Amino acid sequence: MNGFGMTPFGFGFFGFGMLFWWILWVVIAYLVYQDAEKRGMNGLLWFILVLIPMVGIIALIIYLIVRETQPQAKEEKKSSLEILKERYAKGEISHEEYERMKKELEE
Incomplete structure (x- = not known):
């Protein structure tokens, strides 16, 4: 230097x-x-x-x-059929409603 x-x-x-x-x-x-x-x-x-x-x-x-302690998991988009199955499993809709809606979604 x-x-x-x-x-x-x-x-x-x-x-x-x-x-x-x-x-x-x-x-x-x-x-x-x-x-x-x-x-x-x-x-x-x-x-x-x-x-x-x-x-x-x-x-x-x-x-x-x-900073947040845990990374946030990216929220996965659920299909309409998966949401319908969850609603049926929770008892929010009857079996008849489930079958009717399932038929409409599959069309």
């Missing part, structure tokens, strides 16, 4: 070391994005907050504290 803050790999603040830390931080922000999306939170918001210089560390800590 000479007297002007230069290293053999470039300028001190903008050298390979700083590039490494930026890439690492972008990877961390992307992982936060993916985790937030799995948990039903706004992933893009958390990605941006974690990327903001000087605020990113605080945002990362806040995210780790407030």
